Amino acid sequence: MISAERKPFGEIKASIRPHRKILMVGCATCVAECAAGGEKEVGLLASQLRLDAVKEGREIEIKEMTLDRQCVYEFIDQVTPVADQYDVILSLGCGAGVQAMAEVLPKIHIVPALNTTSIAETREAGVWLEDCRGCGDCKLDYFADICPVTRCAKGLFNGPCGGSKEGRCEADPDAQCAWQLIITRLEETGRTASMDEVYPPANWARKQGKGPRKIVREDQRA
Amino acid sequence: MSESRLKKVLGGGHFAVTAECGPPKGADPEVIRKKGRLLAGYVDSVNVTDNQTGVVRLSSLAACVILREEGLDPVLQMVARDRNRIALQSDVLGASALGIRNILLLSGDHQSLGNQPEAKGVFDLDSMQLLQTVRQMRDKGIVLGGDQLSSMPDLFIGAVENPFGDPRSYRVARLAKKVRAGAEFIQTQCIYNITRFREFMAEVRDRGLDGKVAILGGITPLKSARMAEYMAKSVAGMDIPPELIDRIKAVPAKEQRREGIKIAVETMEALKEIKGVRGVHIMAIEWEEVVPELVEKAELLPRPGG
Numbered sequence: 399m400i401s402a403e404r405k406p407f408g409e410i411k412a413s414i415r416p417h418r419k420i421l422m423v424g425c426a427t428c429v430a431e432c433a434a435g436g437e438k439e440v441g442l443l444a445s446q447l448r449l450d451a452v453k454e455g456r457e458i459e460i461k462e463m464t465l466d467r468q469c470v471y472e473f474i475d476q477v478t479p480v481a482d483q484y485d486v487i488l489s490l491g492c493g494a495g496v497q498a499m500a501e502v503l504p505k506i507h508i509v510p511a512l513n514t515t516s517i518a519e520t521r522e523a524g525v526w527l528e529d530c531r532g533c534g535d536c537k538l539d540y541f542a543d544i545c546p547v548t549r550c551a552k553g554l555f556n557g558p559c560g561g562s563k564e565g566r567c568e569a570d571p572d573a574q575c576a577w578q579l580i581i582t583r584l585e586e587t588g589r590t591a592s593m594d595e596v597y598p599p600a601n602w603a604r605k606q607g608k609g610p611r612k613i614v615r616e617d618q619r620a
Numbered sequence: 621m622s623e624s625r626l627k628k629v630l631g632g633g634h635f636a637v638t639a640e641c642g643p644p645k646g647a648d649p650e651v652i653r654k655k656g657r658l659l660a661g662y663v664d665s666v667n668v669t670d671n672q673t674g675v676v677r678l679s680s681l682a683a684c685v686i687l688r689e690e691g692l693d694p695v696l697q698m699v700a701r702d703r704n705r706i707a708l709q710s711d712v713l714g715a716s717a718l719g720i721r722n723i724l725l726l727s728g729d730h731q732s733l734g735n736q737p738e739a740k741g742v743f744d745l746d747s748m749q750l751l752q753t754v755r756q757m758r759d760k761g762i763v764l765g766g767d768q769l770s771s772m773p774d775l776f777i778g779a780v781e782n783p784f785g786d787p788r789s790y791r792v793a794r795l796a797k798k799v800r801a802g803a804e805f806i807q808t809q810c811i812y813n814i815t816r817f818r819e820f821m822a823e824v825r826d827r828g829l830d831g832k833v834a835i836l837g838g839i840t841p842l843k844s845a846r847m848a849e850y851m852a853k854s855v856a857g858m859d860i861p862p863e864l865i866d867r868i869k870a871v872p873a874k875e876q877r878r879e880g881i882k883i884a885v886e887t888m889e890a891l892k893e894i895k896g897v898r899g900v901h902i903m904a905i906e907w908e909e910v911v912p913e914l915v916e917k918a919e920l921l922p923r924p925g926g
Contacts, residue, residue, distance in 0.1 A: 551730050556748035557794045559727050560782030560809055561856030568856035569730035581787050596801045599705065599749045599764060
């Protein structure tokens with residue numbers, strides 16, 4: 399999923415400060431799974447904003463909505479008919495959700511309430527780990543299904559640096575050394591010989607492209 | 621046309637001595653000159669670190685040029701952390717043009733550990749890929765992608781290895797890979813656990829790597845018991861046995877430097893006897909003035925061609 403975290407309350411409050419009528423739009427897919435921007439989180443943040451306004455003697459009107467997927471235009475169509483009744487839209491979608499709404503609603507001011515962080519897996523309740531940086535050239539099979547681009551702090555392709563200690567990363571001792579994990583998995587499956595050759599420099603053009611990368615599939619186009 | 625003194629010393633079968641020189645956190649060239657004068661005649665070559673631990677310092681290339689003016693043979697350290705492949709290859713050519721004849725290629729400490737923790741870590745290439753790239757520039761006269769150079773850089777190419785890093789089972793395999801990628805000399809992480817280092821070297825010899833690459837053992841004299849404890853606990857990839865910490869702790873505080881020097885000299889003497897070890901690399905962090913004493917006590921004077 400795309401993982402995200404809610405911005406600090408103070409930052410959200412400051413970004414919508416001059417506005418009275420607010421439309422809050424959550425997303426029921428990825429950011430709901432990581433408990434940042436689903437229906438529940440929209441409700442919680444709305445209550446917090448209302449309480450805060452009451453405390454400060456300000457008038458505020460909030461409408462709550464949660465779309466199935468904020469990054470898909472046909473779901474955003476639910477927002478279109480009501481959007482101009484509000485001063486601002488506070489989006490609890492990921493960066494793609496916010497930008498998709500902006501594309502559909504060119505005249506509406508949209509403010510993000512989340513910081514989008516990564517492509518992640520749910521490790522356990524309340525723990526999400528980044529797994530993928532979308533490099534556009536997946537070689538997980540070669541690296542025993544542990545991504546060095548994402549999970550090694552230095553993104554090394556050719557074995558561990560000299561800094562790991564007891565399987566922990568030098569940059570973040572809370573993180574496991576990706577290369578310790580890769581080598582252990584390769585040893586356990588008798589595949590360490592694959593590590594002897596120097597893995598060539600990555601083609602970062604696949605990741606950086608020339609600006610945003612775009613997929614065009616003729617077979618999917620109407 | 622200058623040539624690498626380090627390469628010449630090793631080629632002549634001598635036990636090499638190199639030392640590390642950290643550039644200042646400022647623009648004064650005199651600091652480098654002073655450090656250089658301190659080391660001249662006691663070491664064959666001087667490594668200049670490249671923004672070590674991610675702290676901004678005077679550039680390694682500039683410091684190397686200053687040391688060269690002082691008559692030393694500098695080893696340009698170059699990390700993959702701060703520059704992409706365009707800048708790295710360009711600086712390799714620049715270094716050679718400025719008369720630098722040794723280069724040491726490494727990934728670099730993670731940027732989060734230094735004074736610019738919000739920097740974007742580049743790591744376009746890793747140390748292995750960087751080694752291969754520089755080797756191809758020198759031997760085949762090509763840059764990445766295959767374009768021909770109009771002339772080739774003249775450099776003796778080195779890398780680092782940590783015999784004490786994890787996973788231990790992979791350390792010698794990783795060294796072999798660095799040799800395959802193009803390393804001609806290796807400087808190791810500081811050696812305090814000589815037993816473990818002997819095991820490492822035995823494995824190196826079993827694989828025949830000692831014949832393919834010149835290994836210089838890393839030495840960092842301990843200044844105090846506190847430093848030993850700090851390094852053991854907090855410095856990435858460091859292996860200081862508890863017995864060694866106890867030994868330096870047993871000495872009164874004001875004599876601990878003496879004990880640190882004694883330990884370093886003993887280690888250097890032990891390294892001289894290990895087959896396949898071709899020299900020592902002294903990393904006396906902000907304590908360069910101790911280098912002459914260490915080299916003298918370990919009976920490594922005079923330096924060949926001094």
